[in-house]
Amino acid sequence: MHRLPARPLKSILLNTAQIELWPADLLRVRSNADARAVATAHTVLRRKHDGRYLAAISHRAVQPLVPRLRREPGLGDAWDALDRLEAGGTRGFDAGAPGSLPLHALQDRLHALGLDEAYGERTGLPLVAEPAALAFAGFDRYRRPLWLTAGAARAWRAMQAAAAREGVSLDAISGYRSHDYQLGIFARKRARGQTVDQILTVNAAPGYSEHHSGNALDIGTPGEPPAEESFEHTAAFAWLTGHAGNFGFVLSYPRGNPHGIVYEPWHWCFVGAATS
Known part of the structure; x- marks a missing residue:
């Protein structure tokens, strides 16, 4: 052993x-x-x-x-x-450079689903590698550990605290999700008789979600249902629109985004530096 x-x-x-x-x-x-x-x-x-x-x-x-x-x-x-x-x-990890996992095993599994590079070309979404290490960023709304990259974790905690000082409550709905998590969604739905094309109408192909990177975060606020367009009308969303860029977060999928993904006012991604 x-x-x-x-x-x-x-x-x-x-x-x-x-x-x-x-x-x-x-x-x-x-x-x-x-x-x-x-x-x-x-x-x-x-x-x-x-x-x-x-x-x-x-x-x-x-x-x-x-x-x-x-x-x-x-x-x-x-x-x-x-x-x-x-x-x-933890020196290299704390510096924000834990490295990434190889993608070849994922590509083999995508091919088994009948998916190839054409999916990425059609949607404009890149294939996203998983980090080799993630930082504990507190707990999400459901008291589950929230995992993000080291930089995203620091930025999220700072942003959440800054919002709280202004009377705005931000909570995390979800952060990092593995390729296996997304592959499991496909496996369960296929077992229920759905085709891959049917699943792709509501779920991104495994490997193409920003959540795999450990930099993406679904954000909510108490009393508001998770991952609903109604989040746009909350004080939390108004605060994020005005301040998230100061912490390096951007709204990934606004209305009319080029990827054809539905408007997601709750989905924000850490890009590594303040954007304003």
Whole structure:
């Protein structure tokens, strides 16, 4: 088994193609068996495509939570991610440059759905790589951990605090979403008999969502339903329109956007620097 890390994983999600490495205290645990193991762990390995917890890592042991952990696909990449964190600490990550995951595995899965580069050319949407690490940015409206890139996390917290000082409440609806999450939507809908073309009328193709980058954020305000055009008429949206650019956020899909995506007043993306 892998050597134990010297430091706990705190406020950082390490991301690999098949496995995520979570700070244990940010996870919701459903089964009693997992709860006992996670309670004494600092890091948990989580399978991306179905959310299954694979192993709990404490200072004293790696406790498998599935049979045949050693044969788990992607386990070597997960250990390598821990080793890189051990070797370099969080310096590179805090500087906002954690790197990105390769796209070749996603492209193979897109081809299996009958999708190729023509989809991106038709919509004008780029293929988006996942970050190799993400920062804890607080909790969303549903008390789920919110993960963003380090820069986007700092900017979101600063923007949320600035709005609050002016009496405006901003809450996060969702942030980072993996390719596997989007692929899961397609798998479930296809199992119900929908075709890929039918699914694409309401869901972006896996790999083409800004949420994969860790820089995009769906924003709401208390008392307003999530991801509805009515958000446009709130004080929160008015504040964002006037101030979000000061924190490096832009509205990605205004009315008449060239991608053919419906107007999304709730969807904002961090572009890395103040825009005004």
